[in-house]
Amino acid sequence: MFTNLRPVFAAAAVLVSSSLAAQYSRSGSYVRSIGNSWLGGRVSVSAALSTTTSILTTSTTRTSNASLTAAVDGNVLTHGFRAAQLTFSARNSVRIGVGFGAPQSATASFRLQLAGYNVWDRSVTTTGDLGGIPARTYSLFPSDVHADVGVGPFTVRLGGNAGVTLGAGAVVILPTTTPEVRLMLSGTTAVLGRANVSVGVSGFRAGVELQARFAEQRLTVSLIANALSGLSGMCDYQIQAMSLRLIAYLEAFWTRVYSTTLASWASGFVGRDLLNL
Amino acid sequence: MKVVGAACAGDLLSFCTNAARRGVAAWAVTTMNHPRQSRFALLASLTCLTLACGGLLLWTHDGGAALPLAEATPAQANDDGAAGERRDHQRLARTDAAQHVGFYSAAVGSTFEYALKGRFEYSVSHPEGGRQPSGMQVGGAMDVCVADRRDDMILVRVELRDLTLSALIGGGGNDEGGMGNAARKPFHVQLGPDGRVRGYLFGTDLNGQQRNFVRGLFAYYAHTVPADAHGAWQATDVDAAGEFEADFRVVDAHADGQSIERKKQRYTAMAGPELHPHTLSGQSRATFDTAMGWLRAVEVDERTTTKMEELGLEIDLRAVLSIALQKHGEGAPVSVGALWDAAWLPAAGHGEDLTTKDDASERATWTKRLAGQTLVNLIDDLAALLAAAPQDPEAIDRAWQALIWLTKLQPKVAADIQARVNAGMETRLADMLVSALGAAGTEAAQDVLAAMRRDAASTPALRTSATIALFQVAEPSARVLGDLAGDLGRANDLVGDDAMAMLLLGALAPRAADTKIDGRNAFETLLALEGKTVQQDRTDLWLNALANTGTADVLPHAQRYTAHENDRVRAAAYAAARRVDKPAGVALLERGLTDRSADVRVDVVVALGEHRSPAARAALIRAARDDSDATVRRRTLSGLAGFAKKNADARQAIEQMATGDPDADNQKAARTVLDGLR
Numbered sequence: 001m002f003t004n005l006r007p008v009f010a011a012a013a014v015l016v017s018s019s020l021a022a023q024y025s026r027s028g029s030y031v032r033s034i035g036n037s038w039l040g041g042r043v044s045v046s047a048a049l050s051t052t053t054s055i056l057t058t059s060t061t062r063t064s065n066a067s068l069t070a071a072v073d074g075n076v077l078t079h080g081f082r083a084a085q086l087t088f089s090a091r092n093s094v095r096i097g098v099g100f101g102a103p104q105s106a107t108a109s110f111r112l113q114l115a116g117y118n119v120w121d122r123s124v125t126t127t128g129d130l131g132g133i134p135a136r137t138y139s140l141f142p143s144d145v146h147a148d149v150g151v152g153p154f155t156v157r158l159g160g161n162a163g164v165t166l167g168a169g170a171v172v173i174l175p176t177t178t179p180e181v182r183l184m185l186s187g188t189t190a191v192l193g194r195a196n197v198s199v200g201v202s203g204f205r206a207g208v209e210l211q212a213r214f215a216e217q218r219l220t221v222s223l224i225a226n227a228l229s230g231l232s233g234m235c236d237y238q239i240q241a242m243s244l245r246l247i248a249y250l251e252a253f254w255t256r257v258y259s260t261t262l263a264s265w266a267s268g269f270v271g272r273d274l275l276n277l
Numbered sequence: 278m279k280v281v282g283a284a285c286a287g288d289l290l291s292f293c294t295n296a297a298r299r300g301v302a303a304w305a306v307t308t309m310n311h312p313r314q315s316r317f318a319l320l321a322s323l324t325c326l327t328l329a330c331g332g333l334l335l336w337t338h339d340g341g342a343a344l345p346l347a348e349a350t351p352a353q354a355n356d357d358g359a360a361g362e363r364r365d366h367q368r369l370a371r372t373d374a375a376q377h378v379g380f381y382s383a384a385v386g387s388t389f390e391y392a393l394k395g396r397f398e399y400s401v402s403h404p405e406g407g408r409q410p411s412g413m414q415v416g417g418a419m420d421v422c423v424a425d426r427r428d429d430m431i432l433v434r435v436e437l438r439d440l441t442l443s444a445l446i447g448g449g450g451n452d453e454g455g456m457g458n459a460a461r462k463p464f465h466v467q468l469g470p471d472g473r474v475r476g477y478l479f480g481t482d483l484n485g486q487q488r489n490f491v492r493g494l495f496a497y498y499a500h501t502v503p504a505d506a507h508g509a510w511q512a513t514d515v516d517a518a519g520e521f522e523a524d525f526r527v528v529d530a531h532a533d534g535q536s537i538e539r540k541k542q543r544y545t546a547m548a549g550p551e552l553h554p555h556t557l558s559g560q561s562r563a564t565f566d567t568a569m570g571w572l573r574a575v576e577v578d579e580r581t582t583t584k585m586e587e588l589g590l591e592i593d594l595r596a597v598l599s600i601a602l603q604k605h606g607e608g609a610p611v612s613v614g615a616l617w618d619a620a621w622l623p624a625a626g627h628g629e630d631l632t633t634k635d636d637a638s639e640r641a642t643w644t645k646r647l648a649g650q651t652l653v654n655l656i657d658d659l660a661a662l663l664a665a666a667p668q669d670p671e672a673i674d675r676a677w678q679a680l681i682w683l684t685k686l687q688p689k690v691a692a693d694i695q696a697r698v699n700a701g702m703e704t705r706l707a708d709m710l711v712s713a714l715g716a717a718g719t720e721a722a723q724d725v726l727a728a729m730r731r732d733a734a735s736t737p738a739l740r741t742s743a744t745i746a747l748f749q750v751a752e753p754s755a756r757v758l759g760d761l762a763g764d765l766g767r768a769n770d771l772v773g774d775d776a777m778a779m780l781l782l783g784a785l786a787p788r789a790a791d792t793k794i795d796g797r798n799a800f801e802t803l804l805a806l807e808g809k810t811v812q813q814d815r816t817d818l819w820l821n822a823l824a825n826t827g828t829a830d831v832l833p834h835a836q837r838y839t840a841h842e843n844d845r846v847r848a849a850a851y852a853a854a855r856r857v858d859k860p861a862g863v864a865l866l867e868r869g870l871t872d873r874s875a876d877v878r879v880d881v882v883v884a885l886g887e888h889r890s891p892a893a894r895a896a897l898i899r900a901a902r903d904d905s906d907a908t909v910r911r912r913t914l915s916g917l918a919g920f921a922k923k924n925a926d927a928r929q930a931i932e933q934m935a936t937g938d939p940d941a942d943n944q945k946a947a948r949t950v951l952d953g954l955r
Contacts (some may be wrong), residue, residue, distance in 0.1 A: 031946075
């Protein structure tokens with residue numbers, strides 16, 4: 001008896017689950033490396049907007065998404081670290097029609113990492129100021145990192161640290177009854193890595209000092225993802241020239257008696273619209 | 278009467294066995310050069326050995342008991358030069374009840390006083406910048422005393438007496454690192470019967486660099502030579518820099534001794550994460566005195582060139598050292614029995630902890646640099662730099678470093694900074710001063726920051742600034758931890774500064790050692806806040822605070838939330854493993870790659886990008902290739918870029934995305950990454 005109903009159940013299942021989905025998305029990203037594992041780093045930024053419309057027989061769900069991640073990785077004397085990271089994500093989903101659960105689901109979160117630590121973490125489920133921190137400089141490692149090597153009775157001292165500047169703030173608008181995410185965000189980062197390589201004993205040292213100046217970047221974002229009207233806005237990204245310099249010095253009586261730039265690497269200024277809609 | 282008899286018998290035994298030993302040694306040498314003469318030497322040796330055995334039997338029959346070595350009649354130290362040395366040695370040898378074979382056979386109590394003179398020329402070079410030379414001369418005396426023997430080990434006491442260090446060329450300064458002082462302190466060395474250094478016992482007040490300096494000097498002196506050494510051979514040995522392979526050969530052999538040449542070939546182990554390319558040249562020559570049973574002289578002319586390829590640097594060291602015997606005698610008996618059981622340090626120095634936190638030399642350097650500077654001067658300098666256009670980030674950083682060190686060196690500076698900031702100043706300048714307090718991390722600076730966090734009269738921005746500054750503190754004080762725990766306990770709504778306080782507690786927990794807050798350590802305090810965060814729907818914040826600890830201890834707690842209904846909580850649960858670069862951490866993140874939510878998987882691949890293990894790399898490659906969501910695949914690029922310079926698989930994964938990913942944006946992003954890697 002039940003076997004006769006099987007096609008009916010199957011048809012109903014097909015009817016209920018039958019959906020029409022449409023997705024629109026735009027994304028942009030940039031990744032750049034400089035130097036090497038002893039001194040250098042990498043910047044990466046990625047932004048994406050998308051909307052999805054799912055039409056079921058009983059309801060239509062429209063969802064808007066916005067996400068953005070900007071990260072700065074650094075290397076000082078083979079010690080790798082995430083100097084700074086900014087992560088934003090938002091979703092606003094509105095369902096029209098019959099269905100289970102709330103008709104709207106909205107959430108946005110904004111996290112900042114500094115020197116590998118989460119320092120800011122705010123989530124909202126409605127329109128709100130996600131806050132942030134003003135730009136200021138921090139010492140990356142609580143104590144300098146070292147990669148000392150013995151040569152004969154002496155130690156080739158390799159020590160370094162970095163100053164990281166991070167500042168960012170964000171505001172998100174998650175309108176009620178409208179599947180839209182509006183984001184306004186700005187962020188700046190900079191890293192100044194320092195490393196010393198010297199040999200000898202204190203008071204009788206020769207060495208070089210290395211400086212890595214990189215990840216001076218500025219991110220300005222004003223984006224709208226609306227599942228009804230589409231995607232708009234811009235995500236502007238600028239990064240200043242990155243440079244690494246080696247400076248030789250000779251230490252005498254606790255002062256560097258002379259110094260000379262040994263080598264430098266540099267990349268040019270980059271300004272790019274990750275998203276321009 | 279018995280004592281005299283015993284001493285005499287001991288002397289006779291010692292004399293004859295020593296003569297026999299010298300005869301055997303002479304026979305060994307002459308056999309190589311003059312086979313005919315060798316038969317006479319061997320015959321003489323055997324005769325002496327027979328007499329010695331006879332004497333021993335007679336004495337034993339008389340009922341005498343052998344005296345401990347330390348009770349044997351000490352020979353007088355002799356100042357008469359070489360001839361005197363030889364006579365002295367004979368007296369010494371007669372007191373030695375246990376004879377030893379090999380090149381290091383001197384009796385317990387033997388003392389050797391050497392003149393030590395040399396220079397160390399070193400330089401740091403760069404192909405474009407040329408060579409930065411420096412160096413020092415070393416001089417003084419080295420006293421070596423055979424303090425004890427046990428089984429196949431020799432315990433010697435060494436003192437680098439009157440050691441002086443002076444500038445060789447340029448860069449001359451005082452030895453303000455205290456290397457000379459450290460080196461002048463007596464130390465003990467365990468040697469094998471072949472002279473191989475087995476371990477060191479230094480004064481407890483020496484730091485790693487000082488221990489290695491002493492280790493390095495002694496390693497030039499000590500030469501490992503097996504008892505049956507002849508011709509040429511290869512062997513491994515150790516010194517301050519690490520473990521090396523060397524060629525040895527007998528360069529001069531005669532009845533009185535032999536000279537051994539050692540040429541270091543290569544290091545097989547050095548300090549650091551990798552074995553730096555290096556070349557070794559030159560040699561050392563050790564001259565042994567067979568009769569004395571010890572080293573007579575060492576001449577060193579060695580060169581080590583170490584390349585640090587990724588920095589484009591070359592470190593060159595030439596060591597020229599002469600160690601020549603001046604006197605030989607017997608010192609006063611020393612009780613060293615307890616030393617054998619002491620905590621001996623390894624013979625090789627590459628495992629030494631060469632870092633000295635906030636070490637004395639760094640403090641001394643900054644003390645001199647900041648002489649005459651005041652807080653007002655330094656603040657004015659920084660203010661001027663911040664106001665300049667265009668700004669000079671390096672100069673700003675230097676000025677900021679100076680403020681950090683002034684705070685470290687002068688405890689009252691922290692309170693002065695607080696007063697000045699409270700009085701009002703430009704925002705960025707104030708923020709940098711507050712941040713300098715955190716970077717200095719002194720008790721006084723922490724007290725000021727703790728007060729600032731809770732100062733109701735202060736601006737919210739300044740309170741936030743103080744909280745963020747505390748993330749830099751290396752050793753958080755009990756007051757700071759107690760304040761954080763108290764604030765979190767009272768917080769009704771975990772947002773803003775209270776949310777930041779929880780994140781700060783996570784960051785400081787692993788640095789807080791065993792500091793207790795109401796009977797709990799910092800990590801336990803953080804764990805105890807779980808219920809509160811669950812109540813406030815801030816479990817993700819708690820998990821993010823756990824992530825800040827960066828330890829594997831967080832994994833079981835994060836694991837419990839990987840099935841949570843809320844995407845944010847699951848994402849935070851997986852991200853708690855982002856700083857746990859261990860198999861268990863990667864395993865948790867790998868599970869996250871199968872999460873139903875693409876948003877969660879994005880956070881997972883971003884977290885994997887912070888790892889450096891091959892397992893994390895493989896997981897990223899899989900996600901880049903197989904994940905169904907374009908955004909997830911694209912977010913793997915940043916992590917893969919970190920591996921791609923050294924790993925072909927990671928680079929190939931990016932190349933595949935650049936050409937084969939179904940999403941056009943992903944292809945474009947991958948091409949951008951490949952451009953950035955060039």
